[in-house]
Amino acid sequence: MRVSTSHVYNTGLNSMLDQQTKLSTTQLQLAAGKRIIKPSDDPIGSGIALSIKQLIQTSEQFVSNGQTGQTKLEVVESSLASVTDILNRSRDLVLQGSNGTLSGQDRRSLALEIESRLQELVSLANTQTASGDYIFSGFATNVAPYTRDIAGNFIYNGDQGKQFVDVNSSLEVQTNFSGSELFSDVPTGNGTFQTLGSSSNQGTGVISGGSVLDNSAYVPDTYTVTFLNNASGVLSYQVDGATTGQLIPALPGVPLTDAPRYVEGANIEFGGIQFSISGIPQVGDTFTVESSNSQDIFTTLQQVIDGLRSSDASPTLQAQMADQLNNGLINLDQALGHIDEGRSAVGTRLNVIESEQSINANIIVQAESSLSLVEDLDYASAITDLNKQSVALQAAQQSFVQIQGLSLFQFIR
Structure with missing residues (x-):
């Protein structure tokens, strides 16, 4: 069979280009540290790698969500801890004021401290995050939750909006409380x-x-x-x-x-x-x-302040004051229990987030390990291939040079 000179030439050229392509691919793999540079390198492996990357991205988003929720809930917990301290201190002061041996001036001094605590309490109910959002306003995060009108009533200006973060594909955690559910909807009396x-x-x-x-x-x-x-x-x-x-x-x-x-x-x-x-x-x-009905904790404090400032000039007035302070103590106990329930809910939510953060972190570690197995390069094997391909390319180049010199006329000479 007759073999044309062009066929021989093309065969040598194609062999040389094929070796050059293999060598270039290996060099790219070594530079990137990856076995799969483009999907065509390994279509099946590329599909698996894409799925793993999506899993990592989703898990990282859940981790980020959890961190956001954790930060918000920690601000809530810190605020409620301070609220508890204020209510406990106020309760102690009311108990002192219930002592029949105190003078009117002594009780008025106690009322003055509770009044200061009341101002602190309103300030805590209007707590803001570092970004300026009010944490107890529901969705209305740009509105101060509590103000006081000209008649002395405490007004809730927020809404009942509930904010959530997704911590896995099927679980969301509430990261806020409305001020009304924490500070306003407190049962009076014994709750019944x-x-x-x-x-x-x-x-x-x-x-x-x-x-x-x-x-x-x-x-x-x-x-x-x-x-x-x-x-x-x-x-x-x-x-x-x-x-x-x-x-x-x-x-x-x-x-x-x-x-x-x-x-x-x-x-x-x-x-x-x-x-x-x-x-x-x-x-x-x-x-x-x-x-029982609902009463905000600010009004409860104001009522004990008024009770401590009331007159005790007669046994009848003393009894009325005692009745007012007794009711105040009962309502303060309700407020403390109500805030404790809120803090328990915060603790439960933080525990859920912490647990999911750990799970998501483990998923990311395992997924990254699996991704490494799929697309990372075996350097030892790649270097061996590189050396082999370099030798093969040199051989192809030398063969091509020699083939170029072959012709019938040169054979006759």
Whole structure:
């Protein structure tokens, strides 16, 4: 078979170019430290590497989200810890103020400190992040959550928006609280009902906070305890519900003849609840038992401030002050419990983020290891290939030079 000179020439040239391409590819791999430079180098491996890179990118985003959420929640926790300190200190001061041996000036001094604590409390409720966002305003992060109107009422200006961060593909963690759920929606009294003495009472009676004996028997209503002298001239009491009607004495009993005698400090029980009254009420004095409602912690502090500043010029006024301070202590305890619940929720969320951060970090490490196996270069093998390819290229070049010199005319010569 006749082989043309051009065929011989092209064969030699193609061999030389093929070796040059292999050598260049190996040089690029060594320079990059990667086995796969372009998808065509290993289509299957490239697809696997792309999937692994996407997993790493997603996990890194989850880590970043977690760090953002952690920072926000740590600011919340720090603020709530300070709120707890303020409430505890205020509670201690109210207990001091409840001591009957203190003078009016002493109580006013205590009120002055609590007033300072109240200002701190409002400032904490208006805490901002380093970037200037208010952390207790919901979505309205550019609005101060709490202000005070001209009448002295505390106004919540934020919304109920909840902010979340994704810490894995199926889990999101809330990173904020609205001010209303932490500072405003605090139950009064014992959480079921609250007790109040009338400001027009003339005796020295002081009502306790009371407790629930049987939730299933309790009927929410506004109950009034009224003191009267029975037919024998003995101080007694009757209990009437605004909607449930007369409860004590039970119908068909008549208060004048059947109302129970008042015993100082003895429990008064009805409808699954109990409470007591100390001191000596006067005929016509009334006490109210009504369902708990919500009250912000700022108003609670203001009420104990007002109580400490109230007059104690008579036994009646002393009883009214004691009643106000007792209610203040009960509401402060509710506020402390409410803030503790918030701090527990923060702690739980931080624990979840910490756990997911660890999981995501491990995923990244494992994924990077897998990616290395797929696309990283075996340097020893690549250097060996480089040497072989260099020798092969030199051989191809020499062969091409020799082939160029071959022709029939040279053979004849």
